[in-house]
Amino acid sequence: MSATLFGLTFALAAPFWALMILAPRWSWTARIVGSPLIVAPVLLVYAVLVLPALGAVLPVVTAPTLDGLRELLGTADGAAAAWAHMIGFDLFVGRWIWQDARDRGVPAAVLAPVLVLTVLLGPLGLAVHLGLRARWRASVGVVAPAAPVA
Template sequence: MTALLFDLTFLVAAPFWALMVLAPKWSWTKRIAESYLIVLPPALIYVVLLVPELTTVLPLVTRPEIGPLADYLATPAGTALVWAHMLAWDLFVGRWMYLEGRRLDVHPLVMAPVLVITILLAPVGLPLFLIVRKVCDTTNRGAAVVTGQ
């Protein structure tokens, strides 16, 4: 069951990434990406994986120590759990990046590599996008989105 959920996690996230990277200007892509619901499939898989492991995971995240955490992550359950966590979070961040890119009219040939890097290495993709966003947001509209002014 764990291996199946591990495989399924990628399969439920990949179509959304494909739309944002390969069909960014298609009207349905924006409609779909505007919904927070796109992160639910990998998030639900995470919950399904987490519930039977909760008594093991809770001490690892409330009192993290590298040895016990590494031991747990080396198990199939630990690997599947962290994979679902990563894909759900990366999709949430990628969705925001896609929507911001569309709002700022960032060219798809700029956004596509940034999104692909985010799929593969999200902690690299996010700061890269923040640089792109700063360069493309010439009127500082990003601040208006946050402050509402």
Template sequence: MTATLFSLTFAVAAPFWALMILLPRWSWTARIIASPLIVLPVVVIYALLVLPAFGEVLPAVASPTLAGVRDLLGTSDGAAAGWAHMIAFDLFVGRWAWLDSRERGVPALVMAPVLVLTILLGPLGLAAYLAVRTGWRRPATAATGPQRLG
């Protein structure tokens, strides 16, 4: 079951990445990505992996040591849970960057490589977007309140 959940983890996130990267101007992309619930399938996978081993996971994360985290992630269950954890947060960060970039008017061709970097190396993708977004200011209307996408 662990191998199946591991394989499913990116498979359930990939369609959202594809929408943001390949179809950024499609009206349905904005509607779908607007929901933070797009990360829910990965979160469910993470829960299926972590909750049965909660007694082992909690001590490793509550009082982390290098050896303890290594031992936790060194198992099939731990590696699969770690992967789901990364994919969920990468997707959430990618979603935020995509939504923020639309508000700021960052071109889709600029965002595509940033989003790919976020998929592959999450924190570096976040750093790249934080650098990119300094070149685009939010329109005055966006600063005063929520704005509808699409």
């Protein structure tokens, strides 16, 4: 079952990545990706993998050791659960990047490679976005800092 869930995990997330990367300004993308619930299917896969193994997972995450984590991830269920964990969080972060870039008016040609980097190597994509975002000022909800009082 873990192999099936492993394969299903990215398939559940891929349509949302495709919308954000290939059609970032389409009105349906905003409607669909606007909801944080886009990660729910992947989180359900994660729950199906982790909850039955909670007795083995909790000791590893509450008192982590490299050997304990390596042993857990060395199983098919552990690897599939870790994959679902990564895909779910990367999608959530990618969604935030997409929204933040949209609010700031970041060009799609700049946003697309950042999102591709995020889907492939999540933290690096986030780091690049955080480095680039200062170049574009948010157009919605930005409050200018108060002038210093003399």
